[in-house]
Structure formats: structure tokens, C-alpha cells
Amino acid sequence: MKKYVFVGSYDKTDMLIYASKILSLMGKKVILVDTTILKKSRYVVPTMVQENQYITSYEDIDVAIGFDSFEAIKKYQKDKFGKETEYDVAILDIDRAIAYQKFGITKQDTHFFVTSFDMYCLKKGVRGSCLYGKRRQNHKNLLYNKYVRIRR
Secondary structure (H helix, E strand, C coil): EEEEEEEECCCCCHHHHHHHHHHHHCCCCCEEECCCCCCHHHHHCCCCCCCEEEEECCCCCCEEEEECHHHHHHHHHHHHHHCCCCCCEEEEEECCHHHHCCCCCCCCCCCEEEECCCCHHHHHHHHHHHHHHHHCCCHHHHHHHHHHHHHC
16 A cells, blocks of 8 residues: 655644545545544535444545554455455555554655645644654754755
């Protein structure tokens, strides 16, 4: 399964739903996992489910909300649906460093830092993610070295 990791405190929900839909239209089986503290996907993706953890289907995309690992998602699927679903692509919305470890994210996975240009989003996004385990790096160097060069 290919993992695309979207990092930062800026709200990425709508953009990730659009990206997931594009991949779905390309014939990929996609799961969008909202691991953020606020779990805004809960309010954007329509559902009748009122649980802390759930998976719902929206526009041919599975949206997982409230899970802290792929193992928890697999267990939920087995308990609720009787089988695990295999996905081609996982899109993860992350705003905390702990999610990196629990979802088994590595340097080989594709990372995107999503932010606005206000200092809160920049600093909180970098600080909260502890990208690649480098905890005490200078924020400006980290932003430039990991993400700004992608835009060129």
C-alpha cells in the first residue's frame, strides 16, 4: 500500500477528499485516515454514525476517523464487516508526531507539508510533526530543506 502523508496544523480536509477522489477515479482503492486532534473530517463527510471510531464510504473513498494505527483499522473492519479491506493508497492527515510511529510512516512514504504562511501554522506544523524524528531542528532550516525545495 502506497502512503501519502499530509503533515501540518492547517486544515487539509477538503483538499485530501479531492485528492482521494482523483485517485479513486484512476481505479485505486483509497482510504483517507484522519488522525488529527480535531478530526474535522467528521463534520465534512456526511454519515449517520455517531461513534468515536468509524469507517464510512464517501464518493468511493473509505474515510477512517478516530483510529490511531492501521492495526486498529484492520481490527475494526474485521469486527464490523467480517473481513479486512486491501487498499492501494492510504492518505493520512497528520498533525501530531505520535501518528508517525503508530502508522509506521517511513522516509520512503511520500510526505507533503500543508500550511498557510502565518507563523502559527508554520511553527505548529513543524513542531507537531517532528519530521523524520529530528526533534530540535531550526524551524526555518527544516522548512527550507524538506519542503520549500519541492516547489521549485
